[in-house]
Amino acid sequence: MLWRDRAEQQRVVAEFLGSFALTFIGAGSVMIAQDLVGVALAHGLVLAIMVTALGHISGAHFNPAVTFGFLVTGRMKLAEAARYWAGQLAGGIVAALLLRAVIDDTLVRQAHLGAPALGGGTSVGEGFLIEVILTFLLVLVVFATAVDPRGAFKIVGGFAIGLTIGADILMGGPLTGAAMNPQRAFGPQLVSWYFKNDWIYYIAPLVGGALAALLYDRLYLRGEPEAASA
Numbered sequence: 352m353l354w355r356d357r358a359e360q361q362r363v364v365a366e367f368l369g370s371f372a373l374t375f376i377g378a379g380s381v382m383i384a385q386d387l388v389g390v391a392l393a394h395g396l397v398l399a400i401m402v403t404a405l406g407h408i409s410g411a412h413f414n415p416a417v418t419f420g421f422l423v424t425g426r427m428k429l430a431e432a433a434r435y436w437a438g439q440l441a442g443g444i445v446a447a448l449l450l451r452a453v454i455d456d457t458l459v460r461q462a463h464l465g466a467p468a469l470g471g472g473t474s475v476g477e478g479f480l481i482e483v484i485l486t487f488l489l490v491l492v493v494f495a496t497a498v499d500p501r502g503a504f505k506i507v508g509g510f511a512i513g514l515t516i517g518a519d520i521l522m523g524g525p526l527t528g529a530a531m532n533p534q535r536a537f538g539p540q541l542v543s544w545y546f547k548n549d550w551i552y553y554i555a556p557l558v559g560g561a562l563a564a565l566l567y568d569r570l571y572l573r574g575e576p577e578a579a580s581a
Contacts (some may be wrong), residue, residue, distance in 0.1 A: 354574040355526065358412065359431075359434065360435075361408055361409070361435070362408060362409040362410075362435070362524050363409075363434050363435065363438040364412050364438065365405040365408040365411070365438075366409050366412060366435050366438035366439050366442065367424050367438040367442040367445075368401070368405065368440065368442065368443055369402070369405050369409075369412075369413035369438040369442070370413045370414075370440075370442030370443050370446070370535075371427035371442035371443070371445055371446045372400075372401050372442075373398055373401065373413050373442075373443075373446075373524050373535060374396055374443040374446035374447060374534065374535050374538050374539070375446035375449060375450060376393050376394070376397040376463075376540070377390075377393055377394040377397065377429070377465065377535060378446065378447065378450055378464055378465025378466075378535070378538070379393075379450055379454065380393035380394070380460040380464065380465075380516070381462050381465035381528075382450070382458045382459065382461075383458070384463070385447040386400075387520070387521060387524050387525065390520060390522070391407075391516075391517040391518075391521045391522060391524065392517060394513075394516050394517060394520055394522050395513040395515075395516050395517025395518075395520070395543055396508065396513060396517075397513075398413070398512060398513045398516050398540075399460055399508070399509045399510045399513025400509070400512070400513075400574070401413065401509070402497075402508065402509025402512050402513065403508035403509040403510070405448055406497065406504070406508070406509060408419060409435070410454065410497065411497070411509065411578070412435060412439070413439060413534075413558070414439065414489075414531070414532040414533075414534065414535070414562075415436050415439055415441075415460075415532070415533045415534055415556070415557070416437075416486050416489075416490060416531065416532060416533065416556035416557050416558075416560030417484075417490055417560060418435045418436060418439070419432070419557050419560050419561055419564075420490050420493070420494065420560045420561060420563060420564030420565075421433045421564070422567040423561045423564055423565060424427050424564050424565060426498075427536070429506075430577035438531075439475050439533050439534040440537060441540070442534065443534035443535060443537055443538025443539075444537070444538045444541060444542065445538075446538055447464050447538035447539045447541065447542035447543070448542055448545075448558075449548075450464055450465070450539075450542075450551040451542050451543075456558060459543065463539060463540070463545035464538075464540075464542055464543040464545075464570070465526075466536060466539035466540045466543055466545050467527060467528025467529070467530040467535075467540045467552055467554055468524070468545075468547060468548070469527055469548055469551075470525045470526045470529075471529065473526045475528060475548060477526070478526065478527045478548065479551050479554075479555045480550050480555075481523050481529075481559050482523075482527055482529075482530065482531065482551055482552065482555035482556060482559065482581060483556075483559040484559065485519040485522070485523045485527075485529055485531050485559070486531040486532075486555065486558075486559030486560050486563070487510055487554040487559035487560070487562055487563045488515060488516050488519060488563070489516060489519060489531050489559075489560075489563075489569055490559065490560040490563035490564055491566070491567060492511055492512055492515045493512055494563065494564055494567040494568070494572075495567060495571075496511045496512065497509075497512070498567070499567070499571060499572060516531065518558075519531060527529055527551070528551045528552075530553040530556070531556055531558070531559075533552060533553045533554075533556055536549070536552035536553070537552075537553070540552075
């Protein structure tokens with residue numbers, strides 16, 4: 352059975368929709384905007400909007416690294432996390448397929464459907480560390496605003512999270528593509544069949560996400576009233 356109940360179905364579909372929007376708008380902006388500020392704004396705004404719109408349904412992870420943070424801190428069971436991951440990856444793949452259908456072939460080939468890539472002069476080790484750090488900051492903000500019951504999510508919605516991804520892209524975009532998100536990388540990589548240094552964009556976000564989640568959980572949430580869960 353794919354879902355246990357209607358609420359589970361709603362959560363997984365929300366994760367699909369948010370992941371779809373992030374990849375469709377974000378990867379599309381990489382191919383069309385040709386401008387770092389525009390790419391950062393596109394990612395940041397769409398994430399802020401979708402987190403605010405769907406956060407009350409699924410927690411608005413839209414990122415396997417965020418879900419992994421919930422898993423390692425005991426806020427999700429493995430089966431539930433796996434369903435979230437399935438919804439997220441499906442959203443990224445469908446977004447990439449639709450981008451492939453609507454964007455000019457020349458732009459698709461040039462940008463590999465917006466798949467992240469290491470910039471000139473950035474080594475594999477440097478790229479891995481950058482993705483770890485950028486994802487660490489993103490997941491830290493997620494836990495501080497949306498997980499911690501004392502956080503500001505009810506006041507600012509998802510905009511702190513969106514601003515974080517935008518700031519991360521402004522710094523890391525030219526160096527690694529600043530994916531910070533395995534589904535955001537995998538969909539365009541799969542559909543464009545471009546897997547150069549692909550492991551960086553799967554492993555580094557999980558490492559950064561887990562470190563941020565564990566740090567915030569151990570340092571700030573233990574002993575506090577029960578924090579929000581997915």
